[in-house]
Amino acid sequence: MKINNIENPLKFSYDIKGLNIPSRFFFAPINTGLSENGTLKEEFFDFYKERSHSSIGINYIGNVAIDPKYVTNSNTAYFTNQTNQWEKLVKSINNRGSVPGIQIACRNSSLIPIRKMINNNVEEYLNTVRTDLINIPKEEIQDIINKFINTSIKASNLGFNVVQIHAAHGYFLSQLISKSINLRVDEYNASDLFFLKAIINGIRDKKPNLIIDLRISFLEGINNDIHEKKEKEVLIKKLIDLDIDIISFSNGIYDINKQLIYPIEQWGHACFIQNIIDYANKYPNILWNYAGNIWDIEKLGLEELPNNLSFSLGRSLIADPLFVEKSINNKTHFINKCEYKNKCHYYSLNLSHIGCPVYELNKNIN
Incomplete structure (x- = not known):
């Protein structure tokens, strides 16, 4: 990994596997709910097009299921035979200056999401x-592994330059890597990470230049923070030996405490960032990514942070697609700020798809 524009921490870019990622600010992977039976609605294209700019390094399409059997909810996206939809989406993101990324996910549970x-x-x-x-x-675990590999390869063939393997938020891989949840003693135990190695190696065998990102929940909310931090220290030492390019930190398990995934405003700006800084300093050859409560880029204190630390933004970019662009061009007074109306996590409100009162209001005004 090479870091460019080193003199200006607001305008870092990264060269990874021959690809230039034009910014250290990414659009976080989000399940928009804007699909039906795997088919993307027109609003889906608009949503990602508006949040693609050269100021957004990677625009992640969030929570794309490996198979209809493993969707999060009925409006979750997955690949169908209509590949032209995805090619159109990738082209749109590329043309507007962002790198197209995709988050590949699997929810396999007898429980309905709370x-x-x-x-x-x-x-x-x-x-x-x-x-x-x-x-x-x-046999079913091996089938899931194969589906992760095949879906990632298909995503690459469709033009996605970055694949994020979703191992956070209580999804299937998140459960497998958790020693608090996975009590298996066979090769699919939580310590050896056989399943992750199989997925990564399977992708690399066919797509050696694909950028691979792994998203984990640093804090799960099961045990106390000290215990979980020690557990993750052991996990991360193993992850850095895998052939991955980016490790993304999130938090929480969807069916335990969503506030860890969507931090409340009172917890403060970038409230979990200290959990990732030491790792970014210790392992400079990995690009690390932080997400959670970023509403003011100036408050990040970028000059004091490791150069290989990037940031995924969710609510700020949902409320204002030009949040980053306005921030780095000294137009912060024009930012339409997130007001924590919470319609972005629509499922909790019994809604079918994502929404944002701040965005809708200002879109209508403009």
């Missing part, structure tokens, strides 16, 4: 998930 923000019966959830993991046949 709608409320905090689960008041965590033990029942954990007992069910642990039992599900122990009982899932080896």
